[in-house]
Amino acid sequence: MAKTHRARLSARHIHSHAEEIPVKYAFVRLGLAALLAIMATVASAQEKTLRIATQNPRGHPIVLGLERFAELVEARSRGRVKVMVFPGGTLGSDEVSIAALQAGTLEMASLNSGILANQVKAFAVFDLPLLFSGDAKADSLLDGPFGRSMHESLHEKGLVGLAYYELGFRQITNSLRPIHTVADLQGLKLRVIPTPLNIDWVRALGAQAVPIPFPDVYAALETKAVDGQDNPVTVIDANRFDRVQKYLLLSRHQYNPQSVLISKKVWDGLDAAQRSMLADAARESAAFQRGRARSMEGAALESLRKHGMVVTRLPDGEARKMADLLRPVTDRYLKALPPGVVAELKRARGVSAGQ
Numbered sequence: 001m002a003k004t005h006r007a008r009l010s011a012r013h014i015h016s017h018a019e020e021i022p023v024k025y026a027f028v029r030l031g032l033a034a035l036l037a038i039m040a041t042v043a044s045a046q047e048k049t050l051r052i053a054t055q056n057p058r059g060h061p062i063v064l065g066l067e068r069f070a071e072l073v074e075a076r077s078r079g080r081v082k083v084m085v086f087p088g089g090t091l092g093s094d095e096v097s098i099a100a101l102q103a104g105t106l107e108m109a110s111l112n113s114g115i116l117a118n119q120v121k122a123f124a125v126f127d128l129p130l131l132f133s134g135d136a137k138a139d140s141l142l143d144g145p146f147g148r149s150m151h152e153s154l155h156e157k158g159l160v161g162l163a164y165y166e167l168g169f170r171q172i173t174n175s176l177r178p179i180h181t182v183a184d185l186q187g188l189k190l191r192v193i194p195t196p197l198n199i200d201w202v203r204a205l206g207a208q209a210v211p212i213p214f215p216d217v218y219a220a221l222e223t224k225a226v227d228g229q230d231n232p233v234t235v236i237d238a239n240r241f242d243r244v245q246k247y248l249l250l251s252r253h254q255y256n257p258q259s260v261l262i263s264k265k266v267w268d269g270l271d272a273a274q275r276s277m278l279a280d281a282a283r284e285s286a287a288f289q290r291g292r293a294r295s296m297e298g299a300a301l302e303s304l305r306k307h308g309m310v311v312t313r314l315p316d317g318e319a320r321k322m323a324d325l326l327r328p329v330t331d332r333y334l335k336a337l338p339p340g341v342v343a344e345l346k347r348a349r350g351v352s353a354g355q
Helices: 002-046 061-076 094-103 113-118 121-127 135-143 145-152 196-204 214-222 233-238 264-268 272-306 316-336 339-349
Strands: 048-053 081-086 108-112 159-174 189-192 208-211 228-231 247-263 310-312
Touching: 048 061, 061 081, 061 108, 061 159, 061 247, 061 272, 081 272, 094 108, 094 113, 094 159, 094 247, 094 264, 108 113, 113 121, 113 196, 113 247, 121 145, 121 196, 121 247, 121 316, 121 339, 135 145, 135 159, 135 247, 135 272, 135 339, 145 159, 145 339, 159 233, 159 264, 159 272, 189 196, 189 214, 196 208, 196 316, 214 228, 228 233, 228 247, 233 272, 247 264, 247 272, 247 316, 272 310
Parallel strands: 048 081, 048 108, 189 208, 189 228, 247 310
Antiparallel strands: 108 247, 159 228, 159 247
16 A cells, blocks of 8 residues: 555656656746847847948949948948948939938938038038149048038038048030130030039039939930039049040039038947947048049049040130139138138138138
8 A cells, every 4th residue: 555655656756757847948948049039139239231322333432432431340340330332323312312311211321512511501612613722632621620520510410420532623524515715615504413502603604504413414414405514534434424425624623522421310329339430430441532532533534535535624824714703603602601611611721711
């Protein structure tokens, strides 16, 4: 009887122990699942992908700079932050990019600083005709207090400026005639960047200004909706405008920096280390990008000549006439800018504030 009782107790113990084993494994499995979920959440929180839009095609100096930026960011973040470059206007026009940055639906973009005049009026200063006489003066102005303060003014518009790239000095092309004098520009229908200042300087030269977003420029030239346009030679070459434009005037009438921007909504979601890393990578890539832009300018001009473009320059007397026609536009826009911006600009350029 006692043996039978002990046997029953033993059986119950074995049965009870056998039930505990799967229960313990179940808890282990749940614990592992929870741990993996936490790890995945942490990894997801640490890994970020930033898309950056540009109107320029692959191989252009702006895109080369952005690709360098992407390399620096991935290396310094040890792969936790990746930058995807979207060239050739694939994410829409500059205006579309700005709206998306402000909404936080696009992380980054590189675009002409003067276009930002539609957000902060003072940015019209970057489209002033004949503002810069050379690369060194442009670098000094953009990398100094003036350039930094201009980018800081974008914060209230939902944008953060990280660095200035170089698009370069703009030149005028057309499909109708070679330009030897300022009078040769009269009557030409020229595509311009859609800002008031760009419309006004074209009109000052006696040409017709037609505002068109960059993604639509080639088609407008091809269909003869416009006779010409203006852009740096690297842009003209990279976009093969030589196929639809015959004549190139080396006018150097305007210098375009490009602002490398990040959405403030995205910026505010980054920690201090990530912000510092992105800012440093942007500045370092800007130095690289400007070097490439300047080294590629001569090759781009030679390429355009080889593809049949007729290249001209204005004689000194005609260049002075052009400057005289453009000066009232510059003066008018300077008067419309905040006095502090104008004074700071003149200080940065070494010009007396009274001039």
